[in-house]
Amino acid sequence: MSLPLPPVLVVDxxxxxxxxxxxxxxxxxYAVRAAxxxxxxxxxxxTEDFFMVITDARLGGMTGYEFLTKxxxxxxxxxxxxxxxxxxPKLAVEAIKAGALDYLAKPFEPEELFHxxxxxxxxxxxxxxxxxxxxxxxxxxxxxxxVGESAKLRELRQLIRTVAxxxxxxxVLGESGTGKELVAGALxxxxxxxxxxxxxINCAAIPEALLESELFGHEKGSFTGAVKQKLGRVEExxxxxxxxxxxxxxxxxxxxxxxxxxxxxxxxxxxxTEELRVNVRLIAATNRDIAQAITTGDFREDLFHRLNVVQFxxxxxxxxxxxxxxLAEHFLxxxxxxxxxxxxxxxxxxxxxxxxQRWPGxxxxxxxxxxxxxxxxxSREIQPAVLPDFAVESRLQKPTSAATPDESLDDALGxxxxxxxxxxxxxxxxxxxxxxxxLKLSRHSLRxxxxxxxxxxxxxxGSPSAAD
Numbered sequence: 175m176s177l178p179l180p181p182v183l184v185v186d187x188x189x190x191x192x193x194x195x196x197x198x199x200x201x202x203x204y205a206v207r208a209a210x211x212x213x214x215x216x217x218x219x220x221t222e223d224f225f226m227v228i229t230d231a232r233l234g235g236m237t238g239y240e241f242l243t244k245x246x247x248x249x250x251x252x253x254x255x256x257x258x259x260x261x262x263p264k265l266a267v268e269a270i271k272a273g274a275l276d277y278l279a280k281p282f283e284p285e286e287l288f289h290x291x292x293x294x295x296x297x298x299x300x301x302x303x304x305x306x307x308x309x310x311x312x313x314x315x316x317x318x319x320x321v322g323e324s325a326k327l328r329e330l331r332q333l334i335r336t337v338a339x340x341x342x343x344x345x346v347l348g349e350s351g352t353g354k355e356l357v358a359g360a361l362x363x364x365x366x367x368x369x370x371x372x373x374x375i376n377c378a379a380i381p382e383a384l385l386e387s388e389l390f391g392h393e394k395g396s397f398t399g400a401v402k403q404k405l406g407r408v409e410e411x412x413x414x415x416x417x418x419x420x421x422x423x424x425x426x427x428x429x430x431x432x433x434x435x436x437x438x439x440x441x442x443x444x445x446x447t448e449e450l451r452v453n454v455r456l457i458a459a460t461n462r463d464i465a466q467a468i469t470t471g472d473f474r475e476d477l478f479h480r481l482n483v484v485q486f487x488x489x490x491x492x493x494x495x496x497x498x499x500x501l502a503e504h505f506l507x508x509x510x511x512x513x514x515x516x517x518x519x520x521x522x523x524x525x526x527x528x529x530x531q532r533w534p535g536x537x538x539x540x541x542x543x544x545x546x547x548x549x550x551x552x553s554r555e556i557q558p559a560v561l562p563d564f565a566v567e568s569r570l571q572k573p574t575s576a577a578t579p580d581e582s583l584d585d586a587l588g589x590x591x592x593x594x595x596x597x598x599x600x601x602x603x604x605x606x607x608x609x610x611x612x613l614k615l616s617r618h619s620l621r622x623x624x625x626x627x628x629x630x631x632x633x634x635x636g637s638p639s640a641a642d
Contacts, residue, residue: 179295181205181222185215185229185241186257195228202288204295210234212241219249221401222394226275226294231258242272251301253294257282315359321504322497326489330357337484338364343436345481346459348488351538354459355419357486362415367455370414373407378420386428387444390435396445408441412452421481422460422467426474433477456481491533491540495628498528501537505544506556517548520556526604527558530596558603592627595620 182204184195192208199206207222209215212233218224227245231238242254253275276290317331337344338361346354355374362372380388387397391406408416418424424432435441440451458481460467467473491498502520510517520528524547533539543562550560595613602608610620623629 179204179298180225181207182291183215183218183224183227184208185210185212185227185233185238187211187230187232187234191230198284198287199291202291204291212236212238212244215241216244216248219245219252223402224252225298226291227252227254228291229254229256231256239268239272242274246272253297255287255290255294315356315363317360317364320353320356320360321501322494323500324489324494324497326494327497330486330488333484333486334360335364337361339366341365341367341455343455343481343483344457344486345464345478345484346457346486346488347464348459348461348486349490349536350461351536352461352488352490353537354461354486354488355417357488358415358417358419358457358459361457362417362455365415365455367414371411372415372417373411374417374419375407376419378423382425382428385424386431389428390431390441390443391446392444393446396443400445403443406441406443408435408452408454409450411454413454415455415457418456418458420460420462421458422462422464422473426472429474429477433474433480436477436480491536496529498531498533498540499525501540502528502544505541506548509545509548513548515548515551516554517551517556518554521558523558523604524556524561527561527600530600530604532593532596588627591623592629595624595627595629 182199184192184199184206186192186195186208187210189210192210196206196208207218207224209218212229213235215227215229219227229238229241233241236244238256238258242256245252245254255276255278256272256274257278257280259280275294278286278290317334320327320331320334334357344358344361346357348354358374359372362368375385375388377385387400387404387406389406390408391404392400394400394403431441436456438451439453440449442449464473464478468475468478491501499520502525506517506519509515528540528543535542544556546562547556547560551557595609598609598612599606602612606617606620610617613620615623
């Protein structure tokens, strides 16, 4: 469905003229609201949307010219057409100065009126399209913004290329900060819907009582504070894409309505009775354990299956190896340009400190760390001293000593051993000698274990930093 035009507001103190205009415009497919005075019209404008105003010049009470002046001051985006039986060149000039887009003298041909209204309707549509284009200008997300060369990231980019060309629903799973919104944006930008609206809703950021209205819209008077009709975000996204972030935080009653919407694209505004239909592609994401949410009854299993046509599982940053350094360089380059600083990279010790961190906040946490480091750094390279000690961050890590359901005992032991070595290296300023002593190992044994666990140590290549 195309977004409908709001009504035309007709302002005239003659009942027959109001009725005549309502019939004429209604026959042409326009919705019409009528007011018998400028004062009533101003009250309507404060509570309802209109794409244009048609007003008589002479009204009881406030004149049409005074009304146009108030309209121009308070709602400058709404065009107005003035009609009068007392047309003179001087009054026409006054009408235009007061803010009228056009001026018709009675009697007028219906075609003159329809032509003027069509111009205003086209103007309204163009303004809406321009606003949508401006809002999408900062949302063009390409695959190059998904930084990383690990095997999992290469697979992720290939899956995005494959799925983007379809209209399949997508469920994006991953910890907070792993880039779920980037994946959703890239899917839209590479799709056949890329020139249409891309609408995002964070289900956790909107109170449950308002989320249904935000999603599906509401009718005037449907609840306290609903002073005018509001179109929902699904209508705004018609022919485009809607991204529902943190969908597992949506309440069960709204989940049921979303399930119905996903069946055939139909919905009803809050407080309404008319069944509406849109054509949107839906992408959903959550950082919660969706299987656990289903088990505990917080999320409907049938909705999960409806959403789960294609599933993306985003790896946490701690599983992406040297992508940490690629991302750090990427963020350094971006912030360096904004801050106009000449910091050209990271020292080996700083790089090692970044590799040793577990990053419970994932890419978002790394981005903040690099921004902070660049603010504090006064030399040509990022030093370990300007990186945080991660004391608080390490306390945010979930216990990982036990094997996960899909993990073998050997994998769990290897992961635990890796974490112990990483933590001890950091505590000992990345000195292999002191780390080996702390772990009651020989230096050679520590090197062997690190190689077996694929633990890279950049300073350990015969450089002075590795000799202590």
